[in-house]
Amino acid sequence: MVLSLIEVKEKLKPQLKSLWGIDDFKVVRAERKDKFWILIVEYQESERGPAGVAQYFRTKTSGLSVEAETGKIDTLID
DSSP, X not given: OXXXXXXXXXXXXXXXXXXXXXXXXXXXXXXEOSSEEEEEEEEEEEEEOTTSOOEEEEEEEXXXXXXXXXXXXXXXXX
């Protein structure tokens, strides 16, 4: 059974938390191929300034290939 985009996004949350340490992300583009969902996700990454005191956030974009039936990440494209 092929998962919907909403179901895939829910299954991605714990995977991206363990991989990148993010809680919140936005799917900005999605396309379903035969056995995979191809997703482009956008998220905020925390970084420290040169002195190590200031903290700022940078928006990052990454691509994912996700299995359509299980919702597991197959390939990461940074």
